Amino acid sequence: MQLTLGPVLYHWPAEQLIDFYARIADEAPVDRVVIGEAVCSKRRPFYEVHLPSIAERLARGGKEVVYASLALITLRHERRAERELARSGLSLEINDLTLLGLIGPQASFSVGPLVNTYNEGTLAFLAGQGAAHVCLPPELPLSSVEVLARAGEQHGVPIEVWAFGRVPLAISARCYHARLAGRTKDSCQFACADDPDGLSVDTLEGEPFLTVNGVQTLSERYTNLVCDLPMLRQAGVTSLRLSPHSGDMVAVARLFRDVADEAIDPDDGLAQLWAQAPERRFCNGFLFGDAGADWTH
Numbered sequence: 253m254q255l256t257l258g259p260v261l262y263h264w265p266a267e268q269l270i271d272f273y274a275r276i277a278d279e280a281p282v283d284r285v286v287i288g289e290a291v292c293s294k295r296r297p298f299y300e301v302h303l304p305s306i307a308e309r310l311a312r313g314g315k316e317v318v319y320a321s322l323a324l325i326t327l328r329h330e331r332r333a334e335r336e337l338a339r340s341g342l343s344l345e346i347n348d349l350t351l352l353g354l355i356g357p358q359a360s361f362s363v364g365p366l367v368n369t370y371n372e373g374t375l376a377f378l379a380g381q382g383a384a385h386v387c388l389p390p391e392l393p394l395s396s397v398e399v400l401a402r403a404g405e406q407h408g409v410p411i412e413v414w415a416f417g418r419v420p421l422a423i424s425a426r427c428y429h430a431r432l433a434g435r436t437k438d439s440c441q442f443a444c445a446d447d448p449d450g451l452s453v454d455t456l457e458g459e460p461f462l463t464v465n466g467v468q469t470l471s472e473r474y475t476n477l478v479c480d481l482p483m484l485r486q487a488g489v490t491s492l493r494l495s496p497h498s499g500d501m502v503a504v505a506r507l508f509r510d511v512a513d514e515a516i517d518p519d520d521g522l523a524q525l526w527a528q529a530p531e532r533r534f535c536n537g538f539l540f541g542d543a544g545a546d547w548t549h
Contacts, residue, residue, distance in 0.1 A: 253481070253512040254491040255505060256284040256387070256412055258365075259320040259345075261291055261420065261495065262465055263444045266299040272496070273306045277313030280502045281509040282494070284385075285310050288320040288337075290347050290366065291423070292466045293330045294440070316343070323347040323366040324423045324467070345387075352381055360384045365414050365493065366423070370396070372403040379407035387493050390414035390475060393541035394487060401488030410490040415478070416504060417495025418450065418463055419471035419535075419544060428464040440466075448498045460533070471544060473535035478511050478525060479518040479549050480539060499529055522549060 257276060260269065276285060287306060289296045307317045319342045325334055338344060338354035346352070347364040355361060362385040363369060363378055369386055378386060386409055388400060397413060404411040429451065430440035444451075450463035452472055463470040477484065477492070484492070492512065494505060504525065511521040526532075537546030 253485060253489070254283040254410070254412075255281065255508055255512070256286065256491055256493045257282045257501070257505070258387075258417070258493050258495045259286045259288055259290045261418075261468065261470070262448055262450060262497075263292070263295050263298075263442060264448060265445070266302055269299050270302055270306065272501070274309055275502055276505075277309045277315060280505040282315060282505050284316045284318060284491075286318045286320050286345050286362075286364075290320040290323050290364070291468050292427075292444075293322060293327070293333065294442070295466075296333075318343045318345045318362055320345045320364065321347050321351050323364075323420075324425065325350055326425050355382075363387065365389050365412075366420060369400070372399065375400055375403050375409065376407060379404075379409050383409055385410050385412065385491070387412040387414065387491075390419045391538045391544060394483065394539050395541070397484070397489060397539075398487040401490075404490075405488060411488065412491035412493050413477070413484055413489050414475055415481075415484075415492035415494060415508065416476055417474055417493075417497055419473075419475050419538070420468060421462070421471060422469040424467050424469075427467050428469070429466050432464070437467075471535065473533045473545050473547075475536060475538075476522070476525060476534040477536055477539065478508060478521045480536060481508075481511050481518060485512075503528055 310317050335354050338351050345362040345364045347366040360382050363383050365387040401411045427437040429444040430437050433443040444466040450465040453462045455461045460472040463472050507521045510516045511518050535545050535547050538544045
């Protein structure tokens with residue numbers, strides 16, 4: 253079973269990103285790494301110049317490097333930038349289907365979890381367009397995952413499942429971080445940079461509920477499917493996605509690698525993951541067709 257490290261969804265300083273990916277390249281047992289900006293185009297200028305050297309370092313470390321597209325393209329300069337990315341010849345992960353009209357007809361690409369690949373018809377269409385790898389939306393239950401994994405096998409498309417990290421739930425043209433700071437989106441002053449794992453949002457009763465990440469809404473809890481890997485393998489899933497957060501992502505990747513390789517018991521993997529960050533609350537409800545925030549272990 254492969255491991256994919258998804259793109260950093262948060263606004264981290266360029267120096268932090270460079271150090272993060274250098275360690276991933278040298279130490280993390282992941283097969284694929286998705287880099288670039290999927291959430292907000294305003295963040296790109298801070299680190300875009302470093303992406304080629306980051307990609308080179310990852311490739312030297314034996315990782316397949318994939319570039320992420322934006323999940324929501326709204327502005328003219330975003331369309332221009334995404335068109336350049338689509339035609340660059342780089343390995344691309346599509347998070348907005350408008351890019352299908354921009355890439356060449358013979359191009360091979362991946363499909364990210366922000367595209368609603370909910371059924372066999374959609375998967376067959378994407379495979380027919382050239383999709384070589386599909387990460388399913390994190391809200392799908394195991395029954396749907398199993399059907400899509402079988403369909404992926406028929407089309408020669410590996411199927412990936414969101415296995416660790418806060419769940420991306422929605423994306424908007426409006427910036428919640430800017431609004432909370434009393435600013436407009438155009439003059440946000442990058443308020444999202446103050447929250448390297450997003451800003452937690454509580455209910456009126458003071459219960460943790462959601463997480464704000466600029467224009468994006470995520471879950472407050474962290475998906476953690478480390479105990480569910482045996483059933484995912486049996487369902488035909490061939491790849492797991494780990495979403496970067498602050499903390500030791502190399503250690504997270506090693507634990508998932510060890511459990512996937514059956515080097516350690518899933519319960520031991522869970523105990524070690526919890527020990528790394530006891531403040532994190534885990535969830536896996538979507539996989540069982542329950543409320544996403546539910547936790548079965």
